[in-house]
Amino acid sequence: MPRDPIQDATPDAIALARALLAQPHAALAVTDADGTPAISRIAFGTSPAGPLTLISNLAPHFAALAANPACALLLGEPGPKGDPLTHPRLMLKAAATFIAAADPARPALRDHWLATHPKAKLYIDFADFAFVRFTLVSAFLNAGFGKAHRLDPETLL
Structure with a gap:
């Protein structure tokens, strides 16, 4: 049986995911x-209530979330140099x-949001x-080549 290439969380992986x-x-x-499927760039933040966003009901993703709350988020941007796939990213x-x-x-939440946005x-x-809170189901960190980690959502928050 092939070895699972996805590693369990390490302290370094958790720290990187929290930074993302x-x-x-x-x-x-x-x-x-x-x-x-559809994808949008959104404002994103965390709060004591968990990850959240603020979106307009004019945005197509507002109606999509109202109809089906299952979603995924990708955090992380490629750096200025190198292959974009070698830069860390977090999928929630x-x-x-x-x-x-x-x-x-x-x-x-409003006060907290304005402090960060x-x-x-x-x-x-x-x-x-409206504010939308994201209740995490799973988390996956790709920290670069050969550095993929499954993370417990509760550990991140």
């Missing part, structure tokens, strides 16, 4: 209304939950914008 979680944007994969499988405007947790002050209070 600190990025202000991510790629979000959803299933569109026609059943096909998740379930999306919309946070209602009247939710008592929203003011604290200050330009959102221009639109954060528009009626079409």
